[in-house]
Amino acid sequence: MISRKDEPFSRSIQNYLKVIYSHTRENRPVSTLGLAEALDVKPASVTNMLQKLDEFEPRLVNYQKHHGVSLTEDGEKEALRVIRRHRLIEQFLYEVLGYSWDRVHSEAEELEHVISPYFEDRLAEFLGEPAFDPHGEPIPNRDLEVTQDESIIPLSLLPVGKKAVVRRVTAGPQELLAYLGEIGLHPGKGVEVVERNPLDGTSRVLVDGMEKFFGVGVTGAVFVSVAE
Ligand SMILES: [Zn+2]
Structure with missing residues (x-):
């Protein structure tokens, strides 16, 4: 053993x-x-x-x-500890060091394994115990609890004509993230699907009033919640 x-x-x-x-x-x-x-x-x-x-x-x-x-419970705890470090580091790189959001993941993949528990604590405190990373992924808290918002749906399932707010953009290929960052499709942005092609799912989407065309590669990676 x-x-x-x-x-x-x-x-x-x-x-x-x-x-x-x-x-x-x-x-x-x-x-x-x-x-x-x-x-x-x-x-x-x-x-x-x-x-x-x-x-x-x-x-x-x-x-x-x-x-x-x-x-097991111990295994899950350790997984969440690494995920917490990963997302705190991403948030630090993005918010403090000015990294673009498509560059933070690969850096965090390395650093998550080497920082000490003390460093993790100081980092979380410095950032004000953030609840989300730059992509909108929830950061497990100090007790390694993580809350998943069940109301979030992929943009591909948002009904045409309904207004929604971007909540999370899943870390896909770096080029895709870079593009979405360029057009400002970050968590917090308002979106609305004006038209969707029933054959291939291609959508005409308003991003902050600007019209964009997205294939399912994008609309499956962007998660939104319907605006009240
Ligand atoms: Zn990441």
Whole structure:
């Protein structure tokens, strides 16, 4: 049995926990193949790592061959800790260092593994305990609780003629984020779908009164809540 003592989890373990967390949101275990794809590694290495995590003290995952994998309470806590650091760092880079929002993710992917708990605390305090990162993703709080707003829908499902507010833009390809940033499609922006092509889903959208055409690649990545 491997025991943790006080040393931090390795970068690779943290990345596994993060990916398992994001793939099991609907309480369904994620498959070994699904993980291999998401982490860009061979299925055999995934199986190896999952067995290791299943024997970890504290136990981090529930893993049974052919039944997929889910996080234990300890595993989920560690995943949320890394996600909290990641999103705090993104917010710092964006708000304080003036990074554009398409550049913060790759930097945060590195830094999330190396900052100390003390650094994390100071950072959160300095930023005023922010609730969201630059993309509108919720930042888990100090107690590692995270609130998901169930009323948020993808722009692709917003009924034509309804006014809405952008709440979250999921981190897609960097070029897409850069483009959306250029046209000002940030959380807080007002949008309205004026027309949608029923064949391919292409939408004519008003962004702050400016007309834009978006394919489903964009409207599936932008999440909104319907304005009152
Ligand atoms: Zn990110």
